[in-house]
Amino acid sequence: MRHLRRVSSMSPCRRAVLQHLYPDKGWFSRDLPRITHSEHLKPPPAAKVKVSYKDMLHSLPKDPDMVHRxxxxxxxxxxxxxxGRLGAGKYQKRPKGLNVAEFIFDPTKSCFLLSTSPDPHTVKEYTIGFQLIQAKGTIASMCLPPVYIRxxxxxxxxxxxxxxxxxxxxxxxxxxxxTRLENIFDLADGNNETTAILGATEDDDWRPLFDLDVHSMMIVQAAGRIWSGFAKADDVETTTFVNPNFRKRIMSLEVFSTITGxxxxxEKYLAKMNERARGFGLIDKDSRILTLHDASYLMSSAKYMATLDxxxxxxxxxALKGVPKGVTGEELVEYAISVIRDCPKKEQVTEVIDEHTQTLSSS
Incomplete structure (x- = not known):
């Protein structure tokens, strides 16, 4: 199991982002951890441009399995x-909740859930839409999270x-x-997010990694709500860092419920959900949905994690969302690994991530 901890090594891309965010704070250059990555030791070039909102959104990665925060x-x-991870720092001080319905209603209610979106227009509003004077924000574009729910x-x-x-x-x-009764079903219908699940317990760490999962980080400066009346509404200045270490995740786990039991x-509750998922064509008639318990088992498996690496x-x-009926435990691990190995559109990674990967790659 991967537990929450700070990534001690500092990649050139992370260092470059920090130095750009706070160029006048010399302590960043003194106190950042040393770079220990074996490749891409030079910092990535920063692409700085002034563009329209439309062009900014158009410049974001467009793959259907990419999401943006x-x-x-x-x-x-x-x-x-x-x-080195999304959902770090102050985000961890949020309540420890997994109620996805509550999270839709109030995204500040959980440190285990993290909003991302495949829709750039949603991203724009989160980035600059709610600030009053000078709007500064960032957009992290990444591959699908390790575990997520829609x-x-x-x-x-x-x-x-x-x-x-x-x-x-x-x-x-x-x-x-x-004072007002909101309809949570209507709110969910209008919510096009891909919600990352960062863990099922305090000990879990399913957070996306900056150095591997983040494709690029865009720093945005634009007119906020007050200034937009005086500045050209279309103007936005962006500085984009493309991560040279990015690699698209081979498998992500999609669940349809955050309830466990x-x-x-x-079992009766789960049977209803399986029936509904089959009715919507989300899983085959001989399959069952992937549960949060299944996701926890897989994410705690050294063999599964090593195969991902x-x-x-x-x-x-x-996107693994359904598995054959009756497949649980180690059989579930072997099934997920077989799906990965049978995928023709993959490449083996040359850089070893940890000792589990070293053992697996040499076997």
């Missing part, structure tokens, strides 16, 4: 570059979780704690 201000980007799909599969949260909202209105009641996708990332 728009961040208002510079602090979160600093945390990511310093720590709210637009989950609301159709895990209906009970959304119904329960709707009841919670109605109770708050009735008690006078809220055991016993007859949970051994390959990169040359086309789209494999």
């Amino acid at each position: 728009g961040m208002a201000g510079l602090k979160e980007a600093e945390n990511i570059a310093q720590d 709210p637009q799909t989950a609301r159709h599969i895990d209906i009970e979780q959304f119904e329960h949260f709707q009841t919670v909202l109605a109770a708050e209105v009735e008690m006078g704690n809220r 055991q016993g007859a009641l949970y 051994l390959f990169k996708a040359t086309d789209e990332t494999i």
